[in-house]
Amino acid sequence: MCIFSFAAFQAQERIVKVDSATGGRLVIEADKNIMNLIDDKTICREVIASSEPKPVSKPISPANLCQRQNTIQGYMIKIGEAKSEEEVNKMMNTLRSQFPDLRVEKNYLRPDWRLLAGDFMTKQSAQADFKRVKNTFPNAVLFNWRIYCNRAK
Numbered sequence: 001m002c003i004f005s006f007a008a009f010q011a012q013e014r015i016v017k018v019d020s021a022t023g024g025r026l027v028i029e030a031d032k033n034i035m036n037l038i039d040d041k042t043i044c045r046e047v048i049a050s051s052e053p054k055p056v057s058k059p060i061s062p063a064n065l066c067q068r069q070n071t072i073q074g075y076m077i078k079i080g081e082a083k084s085e086e087e088v089n090k091m092m093n094t095l096r097s098q099f100p101d102l103r104v105e106k107n108y109l110r111p112d113w114r115l116l117a118g119d120f121m122t123k124q125s126a127q128a129d130f131k132r133v134k135n136t137f138p139n140a141v142l143f144n145w146r147i148y149c150n151r152a153k
């Protein structure tokens with residue numbers, strides 16, 4: 001005995017849409033009945049929304065950066081730390097007398113006082129001053145810190 005069964009196979013339909021501006025392709029493969037539910041306007045709207053160009057991030061020059069904000073991530077030289085403000089003031093006087101061109105600030109970060117010098121955009125711009133300071137203050141460290149943009153080198 002032979003049983004023949006017949007099934008209706010419907011082929012899937014394939015739609016390819018090409019964006020004329022970017023050349024991007026949208027390929028949709030689905031059953032013909034489903035494709036009839038999707039109209040061309042819906043497809044085009046989705047293609048356009050997904051292919052809109054994303055803003056390109058360009059490197060920001062120091063001049064442009066300083067116009068946008070007052071403080072930025074940069075580098076400072078940590079001259080040293082002390083438990084008392086008097087010790088930091090002594091270090092500050094020594095630093096100011098030997099390096100009058102460097103901006104100096106003291107910072108209290110519980111439980112210690114820090115003495116910081118300079119405002120540098122990059123490590124490379126800080127190297128010359130860091131080497132000079134390191135001769136007098138061997139414990140000096142160059143580290144990432146929030147700096148004032150308009151004073152940075």
